[in-house]
Amino acid sequence: FFRLSHRPSWRYLGIGEEEARAFSREVEAAWKEFAEDDCCCIDVERKRTFTMMIREGVAMHAFNGELFVQATWDTSSSRLFRTQFRMVSPKRISNPNNTGDSRNCRAGVQINDSGAALGYYVSEDGYPGWMPQKWTWIPRELPGGRASFIHVFEPVEDGQTRGANVFYSVMEQMKMLDTLQNTQLQSAIVKAMYAATIESELDTQSAMDFILGANSQEQRERLTGWIGEIAAYYSAAPVRLGGAKVPHLMPGDSLNLQTAQDTDNGYSVFEQSLLRYIAAGLGVSYEQLSRNYAQMSYSTARASANESWAHFMGRRKFVASRQASQMFLCWLEEAIVRRVVTLPSKARFSFQEARSAWGNCDWIGSGRMAIDGLKEVQEAVMLIEAGLSTYEKECAKRGDDYQEIFAQQVRETMERRAAGLKPPAWAAAAFESGLRQSTEEEKSDSRAA
Template identity: 35%
Template sequence: MARSLTEVPIVSRRAWAGGLRDAGINASSPYAAADTAIDTLSGYLPENRSPDAEILPGRNRVTARARDLVRNNGWAAGGVAKEVDSVIGSNFRPLLKPDWRALGLSAEWSREFKEQVEARWRSYADDPRLFADTTRAQTVSQMFGTAYRTYLIEGEAIGVLNWRRFRPTKTCLRLVDPDLLSNPNGAADEARLRGGIEISRDGVARAFHFRQAHPHQGYFDAADAFRWKRIAREGRNGRPQVIHFFDKVRDGQTRGISRLAPIVEKLKMEDHYARVELQAAVINAVLAAFIKSPMGPEVIDEMFSEGGGEGFLNYQGARGQFYGQSNGIRVGGARVSTLYPGDEIGMVNTARPAAQFADFESAVLRNVASGLGISYEQLASDWSKTNYSSARAAMIEIWRGWTARRASFAQGFCQPFFMAWLEEQVLDGHIALPAGAPDFYEHWPAYARTKWIGPGKGFVDPVKEAQASAMRVALGLSTLEEEAAELTGTDYADNMEQIRSEMEAMPEGTLHPMQESFAKLLGNTGGAALDDARRTTSED
């Protein structure tokens, strides 16, 4: 009987399972990822644990390995340095944007307030006397760079805000080694105290316990290594006292984990393989040649058995005496070396490094670069196979990640410090609020609203990217302030002030490049508008 085209054949469960076994898949779960009968996954049985149960027990070991790699592995050190330089750079600073609409104040006040606050911040942050640092060792930008480096390697950045009465500005920041954040007396973690952090019923970190000295620092701090100090997260009026920044990836997570954790194993494998290849290459270079004796094992055994070893010793002595003497003749002034009868010259095979070494290293570095969030070309400094399109695409992708990390770090670590500094400036009267202005503490975030500026993106093709920037501004898709911050890492207001002074210093009749129109920048001639600008400059 003919089967209908729409009829579904009935297959017994046993036949179905047998077919799967024939195909190499013994399915016991609707999802292959959950199937324990598959050979490739049978031993892969990770556990589901809480975030702190995953992180806290092994955190110290992960941190120690990450630190060691950054100290001793060039790829790890270079990758960390590149990210710190690109995200924080040498002059990480706030671009104040007070929310004047939320405050019910004017845009004119906003501009004046911005200029006044930023001027005082520059004097404070860049003071060569280093009063912003409790230890007086770094400027503010340098402290931010150190904190970001600690976050990258150890998974978290910690700072304590201090008050030093006899400094020009009393607010200062003390960076804290994450190793010092721990439970008092080494107590075990519990529901309300984990990793040195007191946690409220709502899961809020309300206080931190810091060991007063590193346990492995030395005998001179032995007593302080067993003393802890409790510091509340916030003081009166909500002033920050402890700043703790880390990537929170799951609910209930208390401490951070090194960003290098997923690539520690591969970095160590690559490092070991590279060392072995280098050692082999050095040995091959040192042992370029050797002398081969014609005597085999059988001959040596025979000489030992017949003469009790004297025959062999006499033979070796004669060879040593021969090579210790000047065993050559001269023909026309040139020396011709001779060998002991029966000896031959052998050359060491110098096929090092191994043919597959470069491919192996490239594959490992691509994995490491992906883990760090940068491109292989940046990590390896290898641009031999890169064209403009691929470089541009890589830059856009990487810059998106760096921009997100910069914004996250700025809001989580830098902004609380800035708010504490601004509070002091307002309360001490250095920065005055207008009459009738809203209460500072009720609108603290609105007064301190900022965008943090770091290094610019840079250019792959300066001309094309400058033209694209001008087009975005011309079409209303961006602003000159945004473009200056993104491309060059500068403040547009500062740029304009400098350009204004340069225009005043230009010789009569000379046009400053800034006075060129966007049309000319986009490739047009400028025409009559350009001539008018020149005439105006000459008349002025």
């Protein structure tokens, strides 16, 4: 799951830290019930949960350079929350009637004189040929500040209204790789073919008569006689070796097997070169793109994984977290209005006055790949002991929420004690080591005093 870690800016809001933590726990419990509902009530099409919508948004951004989500309102009274979302394909965002761009309408995005988006023209998803194409204008925000249409993309220059595909920079190399693989497949098919030929001492004219067919009775008789002599010769010479028959040709005949040359022609090296170029253009490592870890040591694999992890964390923060945070704000506003969650009474600002402060949060996604589990754990323990990291950060790297782990550990410890089970050996050893170390520190402090 793409899990919420809600952390409102309690100092700015003027509330206590404990009040903020209590409010966060209340919000996280209500959000999980709404977002990961098996009935997919968060989705207008009732196909996706929140995590599935985030995954689709990331895939949409990867292939189109942007993602669109429309926040809608369900009119049914059978559910507690009316907030719903619709994933919108970027192909449906275009100028009305497919007209050209103008000063205030570019590629389906209506902008003001400063370049800020005011709304989007969305083509209706009608069956092709069923009805005339229609466009609906959807505002970016409602008058109260609630997001109505979420658009996530990374502009590279001023005035840009739509995203650019990340594959544009490597599209030529991807086409070259596809052509190379198809050509190599055709070459492999040709190399798999073979032809068997028998060379004899017949002259060219006689051989062609036998192969192409004889027209005269005399030639047919000669061919029949020649074949008969061959059959009689081979039937009279049953040479066997270990029970297996060994064919023996007539004097002057030789059997040849004609095959194509089986050479690589530098295909593997050229393919690796193209994959490395594509990986560099996409910001990932060659090993991760090709799924080839055969010639890597632990150090190189770890360096490659860390580099890719840093890139993916940046993309997660920019793409997935932005989409998730804006969707979360839409739901949080309704949850507060319906009093499903209650704001702390001593807060200086209301939700409408400080949306970002109340909706500030982090998102926990899938964990980092562990190349060597033992070394990964040792590194995490050393970072925590040295004060360079926290349980929250290390658990987030593994895709876990530290609060859930702590709560589960408390429950398991109490259940083990109630069942009369001893603590695990490693836990007892760690406890004794910590107790011994603290005792020695106390003795050294008393001596110093």
